[in-house]
Amino acid sequence: MRRRFLAWVLALVAGLAQAGAYDDILGAANRGDSTAVIDLLKRGMDVNTADQGGSTLLMIAARNGSQALLEALLINRANVNRRNQVGDTALMLAALKGSPETVQMLLDRSADPNPSGWTPLHYAIFGGNKEVAALMLAKGASIDARAPNGQSALMLAVKLGNFELVQMLVEADADMDMADYDGVTALRLGVKLGHKEIVEYLRKTGAFE
DSSP, X not given: OHHHHXXXXXXXXXXXXXXXXXXXXXXXHHHTOHHHHHHHHHTTOOTTOBOTTSOXXXXXXXXXXXXXXXXXXXXTTOOTTOOOTTSOOHHHHHXXXXXXXXXXXXXXXXXXXXXXXXXXXXXXXXXXXXXXHHHHHHTTOOTTOOOTTSOOHXXXXXXXXXXXXXXXXXXXXXXXXXXXXXXXXXXXXXXXXXXXXXXXXXXXXTOOO
């Protein structure tokens, strides 16, 4: 009986220590404290530890633009293409953040530029970052990939009224006449939203209504 009790106490203590370490490593990741994270990894924590939403340490570092932490996690072989509960990858979050250095680091570690559904290019467009969008295209991102709503990167740029991104995508040979699931093209979307400069540019470059 005494042995069972001692075993139960030891298991409880171990569980509490593990829970404490879990909270500690997530807190350190959110602070961008790479030293604390690496120390906890050395003490046995999993490099792919994730929060309740499924966001791993790598995703947290990418989302926050913590480059030193991101690099340390990649060196420790963090899973670069893992998704959280809403389907985001570290590369998608880095693209949304708009950090070219972080995006480049992930791509150099074989991050997938063309996952199914929303893509890092879509997120770069949402983030309004021309440099990151151009980097994604240079690294093989599919320029005409459809988002779950049927829209392409060009349509998303038109929706946001971002002329520079629209121009960059057109010059990169985006399909101007591609339509979403409702049959709406980038030009029709621009007309509907009243983005006159974008509409004029698309018409000038040969887009069909």
